Amino acid sequence: MTTNNADPAVLRGLEHAGASVRLKAALAIGSCPAPGYVGALVERCAVEPEFQVREMLTWALTRHAASETVPLLVAEVRSERGRARSQGRSQALHTLSKIGDGRAWPVITPALLADTDDEVARSAWRAAVVLVPxxxxxxxxxxxxxxxxxxxxxxxxxxxxxxxxxxxxxxxxxxxxxxxxxxxxxxxxxxxxxxxxxxxxxxxxxxxxxxxxxxxxxxxxxxx
Known part of the structure; x- marks a missing residue:
């Protein structure tokens, strides 16, 4: 069931020092998605150090409507700030590949597929084969x-x-x-x-x- 409002306590959980708390917060968001969580999830993906938590963040994003997630994820891939945070770009691409919405295809440019950051490029390749028309x-x-x-x-x-x-x-x-x-x-x-x-x-x-x-x-x- 999707609600409109994000729980401030759950949002704080995404920033907690403990990885297990962050994991539970992401699980809670995915279990009860709300549009107000999407921006925080995308932001957290860019800085989250734990692989398992990042995967849960991606899962939580896939639980939201593509119309809510895809624009923000595409913006993260394209943003100049994102270029300084390769993790944010690569995780956004990873999430787009999981969502599989064709509206994200325009972000997969030849320049992105040749990105000098190997992790970004690998994520772009995986996303490309899912999203290609x-x-x-x-x-x-x-x-x-x-x-x-x-x-x-x-x-x-x-x-x-x-x-x-x-x-x-x-x-x-x-x-x-x-x-x-x-x-x-x-x-x-x-x-x-x-x-x-x-x-x-x-x-x-x-x-x-x-x-x-x-x-x-x-x-x-x-x-x-």
């Missing part, structure tokens, strides 16, 4: 493929998963990247193809196999 998956795959070879293991795995989530539409773009002049891009593209063919192979195995192929001067054997 039907028929625009191929264009998204091209933009995402432009990030192949970027970052460390977690960043590369996140990108591979995002591309794979787009389905077969991403295959021609990833295949083209297997001949890229940058060996890091080629290896990442080959690893993504391997994960597509064999999801149980594991990313470490896929990337090591891809590195061997690149070192030998090849572009993979299957699908050529």
């Amino acid at each position: 039907e028929g625009e998956e191929g264009a998204l795959a091209v933009v995402l493929a432009g990030q192949l070879g970027r970052g460390g293991r977690e960043t590369r795995l996140s990108l591979s998963r995002a591309l794979i989530a787009l389905g077969t539409v991403m295959l021609p773009t990833v295949a083209a990247a297997t001949t890229h002049p940058d060996p890091h891009v080629r290896a990442h593209a080959l690893a993504t193809e391997r994960l597509w063919r064999d999801p149980d192979a594991g990313f470490e195995f896929a990337i090591e196999e891809a590195k061997r192929v690149v070192a030998l001067g090849g572009a993979g054997e299957e699908g050529r």
Whole structure:
């Protein structure tokens, strides 16, 4: 049941020093949502240090109407203040991916997908594959493929998963990247193809196999 007013005591709980109290406050909000909580939830997401509490904050936001949450979350992603708080931007994107409302799609720009902050970029990739309008998956795959070879293991795995989530539409773009002049891009593209063919192979195995192929001067054997 949704009410109109926020309980001041619950709002204070979001700011409590104890993580368990903050967790209970977020649970209480999600259990009895009210429009007056939304701004406080978005604000808390940007500074909350505990992962479990952040996940509960996101859940609480998903319990509110998208018309109440999406505008504030989009504003957090776009705001200059948000750019100084990468956690706020990445958590807002994470929450938008959970809400899955297509009205948030305009915030997923090529610049955001190439954001220099790895955590923000990873969250943007995950949100993009959820929010992309039907028929625009191929264009998204091209933009995402432009990030192949970027970052460390977690960043590369996140990108591979995002591309794979787009389905077969991403295959021609990833295949083209297997001949890229940058060996890091080629290896990442080959690893993504391997994960597509064999999801149980594991990313470490896929990337090591891809590195061997690149070192030998090849572009993979299957699908050529």
